[in-house]
Amino acid sequence: MNQTLGAWLEDLASEAPAPGGGAAAALSAATGAALVAMVCNLTIGKPRYAEHDQLMRDTLVEVTGLRAQALQLAADDADAFGAVSDAYRLPKDTDAQRQARSAAIQHALVGAAQVPLRTAAVAAAIIGHAERILDGANVNVLSDVAAAAASARAALDAATINVEVNLAAMKDASRRDALRAELDRHAEAATIAASIVGAVRDRVRG
């Protein structure tokens, strides 16, 4: 968050595996939240949109919180990735070591799955806010509602795959199924995001 955009992109492009797709997903979510906030800021206080004023004010508070969460998740992603990598590097010479290593990997995978799962939840929440403000948004920034939805959808898609990567390596079937069920709850938001983009495009084309 205190890194410059250029330096962050340089780190992302480098052969260091973190930051990677998980952190990029979190940044996409933060970008989506910021765009929803901009639309709220440019709608609040305008007489023409007075009836939507309270919704915009409430939404602004919510997405400001979601943006902070998303930025935290970008940092958490690198930590969780490091924990999994560290566990894979544990010694495996004796049976006791192999058992300890396997347990450590499984423990780290649960933690690593939580980060993209929370990113998916944040992205889905942002898409929900974009949907709710769509009708009352200042028409001059309607395209930014679509940009917000597109950005949050990218976050959701990438986060979903990152959860799946961790689930695929997880041995505890009941925990895996519980995490997958939680993930599936956010899947519909991708469809909603696509319909927001489509609706804005139709309105812009007239």
Add this chain to the structure above:
Amino acid sequence: MNQTLGAWLEDLASEAPAPGGGAAAALSAATGAALVAMVCNLTIGKPRYAEHDQLMRDTLVEVTGLRAQALQLAADDADAFGAVSDAYRLPKDTDAQRQARSAAIQHALVGAAQVPLRTAAVAAAIIGHAERILDGANVNVLSDVAAAAASARAALDAATINVEVNLAAMKDASRRDALRAELDRHAEAATIAASIVGAVRDRVRG
């Protein structure tokens, strides 16, 4: 580019109309390009992927150039937006002024449409690179190919709508049609991006 991530997001969320969805789209494209570069960097030099080495090296050069272009477009977007705003603020008290103002607006709109059009082209090119490296990419970072495609698709979707916004206000039908034809050439990339995300998800799920 020299701004911190936190400050950039703060500006994006503010009631200043720029940076807005156009700059966010350009950053999404840059993020997609950086993720493709990361995958190339983590595949180059690995014996297991030797047959794809040249493709990865060539792709790395291309996407590094595309990332720089995308960052430039983020800056250009604010300038183009300012030019349109300035034109709308010209005086319109006399016929001569109204004519000059209208001509200035139309001129600025053409410039403003070029920026998201170039962003769409850059995003489509990144999706093309993601598609080409998909089969030869280090399987450990396959999810990052999907994240790259998702990010570039968000850029393409948002940029497309931003071009349409400018086209809708443009009076010169032949110029409008030419720009729309150019825009339509990039539309297929959105479908390709979706199929990359789907293919990676299927492979991860196993």
